[in-house]
Amino acid sequence: MRMEHFTAAGKLPAIASIASEPIPLHLERRWGAVLTADVVEYSRLTSLNEERTYFLYKSHRRDLIDPKIQEHCARFVKSTGDGILAEFRTALDATHCAIQIQQGMAERCAGVSPDRRIVFRMGLSCGKIIADSEDIYGHDVNVAARLQTVAPPGGLAMTHEIAERVQDTLRLPLEDLGLQQLRNMCRPVHVFQCRFAGVEGE
Amino acid sequence: MRMEHFTAAGKLPAIASIASEPIPLHLERRWGAVLTADVVEYSRLTSLNEERTYFLYKSHRRDLIDPKIQEHCARFVKSTGDGILAEFRTALDATHCAIQIQQGMAERCAGVSPDRRIVFRMGLSCGKIIADSEDIYGHDVNVAARLQTVAPPGGLAMTHEIAERVQDTLRLPLEDLGLQQLRNMCRPVHVFQCRFAGVEGE
Numbered sequence: 330m331r332m333e334h335f336t337a338a339g340k341l342p343a344i345a346s347i348a349s350e351p352i353p354l355h356l357e358r359r360w361g362a363v364l365t366a367d368v369v370e371y372s373r374l375t376s377l378n379e380e381r382t383y384f385l386y387k388s389h390r391r392d393l394i395d396p397k398i399q400e401h402c403a404r405f406v407k408s409t410g411d412g413i414l415a416e417f418r419t420a421l422d423a424t425h426c427a428i429q430i431q432q433g434m435a436e437r438c439a440g441v442s443p444d445r446r447i448v449f450r451m452g453l454s455c456g457k458i459i460a461d462s463e464d465i466y467g468h469d470v471n472v473a474a475r476l477q478t479v480a481p482p483g484g485l486a487m488t489h490e491i492a493e494r495v496q497d498t499l500r501l502p503l504e505d506l507g508l509q510q511l512r513n514m515c516r517p518v519h520v521f522q523c524r525f526a527g528v529e530g531e
Numbered sequence: 532m533r534m535e536h537f538t539a540a541g542k543l544p545a546i547a548s549i550a551s552e553p554i555p556l557h558l559e560r561r562w563g564a565v566l567t568a569d570v571v572e573y574s575r576l577t578s579l580n581e582e583r584t585y586f587l588y589k590s591h592r593r594d595l596i597d598p599k600i601q602e603h604c605a606r607f608v609k610s611t612g613d614g615i616l617a618e619f620r621t622a623l624d625a626t627h628c629a630i631q632i633q634q635g636m637a638e639r640c641a642g643v644s645p646d647r648r649i650v651f652r653m654g655l656s657c658g659k660i661i662a663d664s665e666d667i668y669g670h671d672v673n674v675a676a677r678l679q680t681v682a683p684p685g686g687l688a689m690t691h692e693i694a695e696r697v698q699d700t701l702r703l704p705l706e707d708l709g710l711q712q713l714r715n716m717c718r719p720v721h722v723f724q725c726r727f728a729g730v731e732g733e
Contacts, residue, residue: 372716373716410672467581471578474612
């Protein structure tokens with residue numbers, strides 16, 4: 330059973346669609362590369378100036394991030410408040426998109442003072458994911474979300490599976506962090522990270 | 532400018548709508564009560580058994596959580612993978628809904644072994660939020676998300692503003708935690724928590 334359409338929740342107070350969403354009896358799983366991104370210290374930026382942070386974040390989304398995701402034919406799964414979750418067909422698409430966004434952010438934020446600078450961290454993983462009408466699920470999605478939290482500001486953290494699929498083509502300055510015990514994961518994950526010159530946060 | 536409709540992202544690979552979303556020039560802010568919920572140790576449960584965790588989580592969503600949100604006339608803002616973000620008209624609606632979900636979860640999970648038990652933590656806050664077509668934003672949304680991470684398993688953590696609005700009506704067993712320095716928040720937040728007998732995780 331494929332359930333790839335979105336059953337968008339309605340505006341306040343109409344939420345007719347969510348309660349009746351069927352749970353598929355047999356999951357169709359598909360291979361996907363997952364990119365998660367969020368803003369470093371978003372809560373602090375917001376508590377300093379909510380509206381400025383909102384406008385800056387939305388302008389980066391509109392002018393850089395969303396178009397790059399679109400260019401790479403990804404599924405934009407959802408906004409995460411201060412970032413995004415997207416699913417790509419290949420590890421190369423996902424990584425290429427992530428690099429282009431981080432390089433674009435470096436250009437957009439050049440000369441901006443640190444207290445106004447929006448800097449993203451990104452996590453990349455791949456594998457057989459569970460997808461339904463509202464979200465994507467599974468261990469590999471959780472790994473991407475966890476890698477994002479340990480990624481260098483302005484850089485990427487990725488699984489070994491992503492690294493080996495992209496390295497020959499992209500020739501990234503990858504740093505092998507070895508097996509890392511990520512929070513709440515039963516097994517350690519082999520992590521690579523990538524920093525870009527001039528992209529660091531503070 | 533009101534932008535309360537949802538511009539749902541398309542299925543893979545169609546994502547036509549997201550790149551062109553306008554940023555409102557003047558924000559309309561509205562008062563709202565925010566409820567965030569997520570599953571305690573979701574990544575661990577998923578890495579033990581992805582499909583079982585998915586089915587359990589989705590059945591709790593379908594049979595308990597989404598109907599309760601609907602009953603309380605909330606805006607279901609989004610899935611967060613292992614939880615939800617919802618916006619309510621009143622603090623009383625949000626808190627009442629949260630209590631009913633936690634009590635319902637206690638009943639549904641009675642007798643279930645800890646390694647299969649889905650237990651939610653919930654955060655509640657309120658204030659003038661920024662809302663656009665895809666998400667809600669602002670300091671008070673971030674506070675709810677942060678409170679959720681410090682809430683007791685099966686219980687609630689809420690701001691002082693929520694507590695004082697609901698206490699006369701609901702007579703909850705609230706514990707005053709005083710001013711707490713939450714991660715990445717510039718100012719400490721006055722936090723109350725609420726545990727329910729028989730709802731604890733492990």
